[in-house]
Amino acid sequence: MFQDVFDNYHWETVKNSIYSITESDVLQALQKDKRDLEDFKALISPAAIPHLEKMAELSHHLTQKRFGKTLQMYIPFYLSNECQNICTYCGFSFDNKIKRKTLTEEEILKEAQAIKSLGYDHVLLVTGEAAQTVGVNYLKKAIQLIQPYFSHLAIEVQPLEQDDYRELQSFGLNTVLVYQETYHVKNYKTHHTKGKKSNFYYRLGTPDRIGKSGIHKIGIGVLLGLEDWRTDSFFTALHLDYLQKVYWQTKYTVSFPRLRPAEGFAVPGNELSDKELVQLICAYRILNEEIELSISTRESEKFRDNIIKLGITSISAGSKTNPGGYAVETESLKQFEISDERSPEEISSMIKRQGYEPVWKDWDRVLMNRE
Amino acid sequence: MDKDLLTIAGKTFSSRLFTGTGKFGSSELMEQALLASGSELVTVALKRVDMKNKEDDILKHLSDNRFNLLPNTSGVRNAKEAIFAAQIAREALQTNWLKLEIHPDPRYLLPDPIETLKAAEELVKLGFVVLPYIHADPVLCKRLEEAGVAAVMPLGSVIGSNKGLKTKDFLEIIIEQSTVPVIIDAGIGAPSHAAQAMEMGADAVLVNTAIATSEDPVQMAKAFKLSIEAGRMAYRAKLAVPKDFAEASSPFTRFLED
Numbered sequence: 332m333f334q335d336v337f338d339n340y341h342w343e344t345v346k347n348s349i350y351s352i353t354e355s356d357v358l359q360a361l362q363k364d365k366r367d368l369e370d371f372k373a374l375i376s377p378a379a380i381p382h383l384e385k386m387a388e389l390s391h392h393l394t395q396k397r398f399g400k401t402l403q404m405y406i407p408f409y410l411s412n413e414c415q416n417i418c419t420y421c422g423f424s425f426d427n428k429i430k431r432k433t434l435t436e437e438e439i440l441k442e443a444q445a446i447k448s449l450g451y452d453h454v455l456l457v458t459g460e461a462a463q464t465v466g467v468n469y470l471k472k473a474i475q476l477i478q479p480y481f482s483h484l485a486i487e488v489q490p491l492e493q494d495d496y497r498e499l500q501s502f503g504l505n506t507v508l509v510y511q512e513t514y515h516v517k518n519y520k521t522h523h524t525k526g527k528k529s530n531f532y533y534r535l536g537t538p539d540r541i542g543k544s545g546i547h548k549i550g551i552g553v554l555l556g557l558e559d560w561r562t563d564s565f566f567t568a569l570h571l572d573y574l575q576k577v578y579w580q581t582k583y584t585v586s587f588p589r590l591r592p593a594e595g596f597a598v599p600g601n602e603l604s605d606k607e608l609v610q611l612i613c614a615y616r617i618l619n620e621e622i623e624l625s626i627s628t629r630e631s632e633k634f635r636d637n638i639i640k641l642g643i644t645s646i647s648a649g650s651k652t653n654p655g656g657y658a659v660e661t662e663s664l665k666q667f668e669i670s671d672e673r674s675p676e677e678i679s680s681m682i683k684r685q686g687y688e689p690v691w692k693d694w695d696r697v698l699m700n701r702e
Numbered sequence: 703m704d705k706d707l708l709t710i711a712g713k714t715f716s717s718r719l720f721t722g723t724g725k726f727g728s729s730e731l732m733e734q735a736l737l738a739s740g741s742e743l744v745t746v747a748l749k750r751v752d753m754k755n756k757e758d759d760i761l762k763h764l765s766d767n768r769f770n771l772l773p774n775t776s777g778v779r780n781a782k783e784a785i786f787a788a789q790i791a792r793e794a795l796q797t798n799w800l801k802l803e804i805h806p807d808p809r810y811l812l813p814d815p816i817e818t819l820k821a822a823e824e825l826v827k828l829g830f831v832v833l834p835y836i837h838a839d840p841v842l843c844k845r846l847e848e849a850g851v852a853a854v855m856p857l858g859s860v861i862g863s864n865k866g867l868k869t870k871d872f873l874e875i876i877i878e879q880s881t882v883p884v885i886i887d888a889g890i891g892a893p894s895h896a897a898q899a900m901e902m903g904a905d906a907v908l909v910n911t912a913i914a915t916s917e918d919p920v921q922m923a924k925a926f927k928l929s930i931e932a933g934r935m936a937y938r939a940k941l942a943v944p945k946d947f948a949e950a951s952s953p954f955t956r957f958l959e960d
Contacts, residue, residue, distance in 0.1 A: 395915050396862055396863075396864065396911065396915060397862055398725065399724060399725020399726065399727075399911070399914050399915050400725065400726065400727035400914070400915065401724075401725060401726075401727075452752075482749075482752075575809065579806075579807055579809070580779055580806045580807065580808070581808070582808040583808075621808065621809050621810075683728065686727045686728075687727055688726065688727055688728050688729070690750070692749070692750060692751075692752055693749055693750060694749050694777065695748050695749045695751075695753070695777070695787075697748060697753075697786065697787045697790040697791070698748065698749060698775070698777040698778050698783060698787050699783070
């Protein structure tokens with residue numbers, strides 16, 4: 332289990348080592364053919380900032396070599412905003428007195444059709460954590476209903492058990508995203524004060540359970556801005572490195588959610604600048620040629636227009652972060668405010684103008700395990 | 703010289719450049735590059751096309767019988783999944799040709815020899831024309847040949863790496879021993895690599911990344927076309943053997959003439 336690796340590291344020691352990186356460490360990391368986690372530290376360190384152009388160039392070339400001139404299109408599909416967790420940064424937090432909504436079967440179908448009509452074939456199902464209303468059985472039903480419309484289904488929901496993942500896969504699930512939010516054990520508790528999510532180690536073991544279940548793709552990441560992003564990103568890379576070695580048949584994807592204003596929440600003082608986010612994205616690519624790097628509509632138009640050539644391989648567009656947002660109940664409460672509000676069509680044209688092809692379909696159900 | 707055609711499973715090809723369809727900046731560019739390459743066999747990832755949709759963007763740009771389609775199973779992780787996918791593809795795309803790709807490792811996309819052999823044996827029985835993507839493993843090639851594959855497709859180096867023929871010594875053994883066509887697949891990053899493969903006696907070469915991700919895919923496709931023709935021509939004209947030292951006038955055997 333990853334905890335065995337994780338327990339050998341100490342937050343402050345890692346943090347100090349990143350902040351004491353020198354320019355020569357950075358130059359060495361840039362010149363190498365194969366890079367390790369120490370090189371990743373160098374690339375995300377403050378000492379690498381003066382070399383950002385070089386990093387961007389390298390990231391651009393490595394990405395193009397592996398993925399060509401393509402960008403995968405996906406869209407989130409919120410099923411519910413019910414949640415029993417109290418998380419200080421989230422609009423769905425249990426203590427937020429908002430109107431709760433969980434889509435019925437009929438509404439799920441209506442939303443699925445609306446999303447399909449936007450051109451999408453890869454969707455990401457999102458819920459809060461509410462065992463009574465959006466437990467495993469609800470997810471099973473939802474996947475069964477939605478599966479005929481799309482080639483690729485991902486979920487971003489509460490951590491589940493290994494057998495649940497296996498079962499959901501047999502219903503058509505391809506990918507599971509589960510973000511640790513932060514690897515700072517102590518402060519994790521102050522951001523997640525109540526509910527099942529407050530159990531740090533259960534969440535930490537989730538990618539292991541997903542890996543063992545045979546799910547094809549796992550997404551990990553942290554909520555950038557909760558704690559020191561450099562230290563948190565090192566731990567994310569450490570987690571990824573462990574997973575790649577143990578679950579070697581699984582694909583991996585990393586996302587870069589930066590804290591955004593949500594209902595009843597003010598951003599703490601750890602946010603990273605645009606420059607630092609570019610640095611982080613490039614560092615991941617330089618470490619790992621083959622992983623999928625994903626960017627959401629949390630980011631601004633200008634940032635997204637420019638980042639697609641620098642390492643990102645997957646992008647959402649026209650997202651609604653509220654259940655029913657596409658057709659059923661367009662005004663229900665959003666999880667967070669999106670920044671880039673352009674339509675999928677507009678994003679698609681923007682991508683094409685840059686000489687890239689927006690890819691709507693990159694999976695087929697006929698390739699799935701038939702057990 | 704006589705007409706130098708390549709025959710695979712009864713189908714003849716005048717071009718020895720096979721191409722891929724991924725990684726292009728647009729389907730229009732893909733079509734132009736493939737036309738410029740002169741390629742008659744193009745491989746298509748099942749995961750990228752909507753087989754049920756006649757208006758699928760990639761398939762539309764490969765239409766009108768200008769190219770023979772070679773569906774590939776990229777994405778499957780074992781023989782069972784490959785066999786299932788192959789059968790659906792045969793129905794939907796109306797071809798029994800198949801590029802068998804089983805690479806369970808998403809990092810380097812290296813082919814699984816055990817699952818590939820298992821799947822090949824089964825697919826041949828099911829009537830497929832099987833072209834397996836494999837390591838440059840001469841023994842595996844013989845085993846696949848015995849299983850009845852139509853050609854073998856050993857890799858030159860890691861797919862997408864553009865590193866050329868890193869497996870040269872083993873490719874030479876495969877070419878020497880094979881009774882089916884040998885198509886060098888993966889890692890060919892420059893026209894000179896392709897020419898080298900043809901000079902060695904490979905029957906054909908499959909190129910994708912080097913064309914699709916170049917600044918000018920159409921020009922690069924033409925460059926590959928020419929290099930493959932040149933390499934093949936040189937092979938047929940019998941290349942001179944490189945020598946490390948100047949040849950003296952028979953000092954060792956002169957005594958036999960005395």
